[in-house]
Amino acid sequence: MTTVALDALMVVVGPHGRREVAAADFFVGPNRTLLGSGDVLVEVQFPTAGAMDRVAFEELSRRPGDVAMASVAVQLRLEADGRIGRARVAVGSVAPTPVRAHAAEAVLIGRVPDDELFAEAAAAATAGLQPPSDLHATGAYRRHVAGVLVRRALAAAVGRRR
16 A cells, blocks of 8 residues: 555566556555466565655554554655645555545645644545445444544654654
8 A cells, every 4th residue: 555655666577578567556456466377576666755755654453463444654745845745645445455545635735734734634535435344344434544544644744743
């Protein structure tokens, strides 16, 4: 999921040669990737982070090591004036594949980070989510947790961890 938030490139080698795939296209379903018979993921390339880039990851699971009920990865680039110049937000365990929260990213760009902005971005990130229910959590609970984790990850990324 972090690979999706950070716009990573997955390098795959297989019977048909080497190919590069955007992380957002690499995951095709729950615990499934586009790797075919004989394909091997040989490299993950992350774009170079700038000096003003900040990243954070948050997840909630029942026990350490369990699959997360929800998870969030963020990357923010803070400009010299304190405004957010670039934002990447991805949410996991709320859909068959990691989800880029483009609406939340749009809310964040050009604004000064604060708790009110983080709440607005969290609402935008979760607005269209319809997470599945299972024996570990209901869909409604996963959606609520995803919003909380978006706020926490954004705060952590700018150094406002509580």
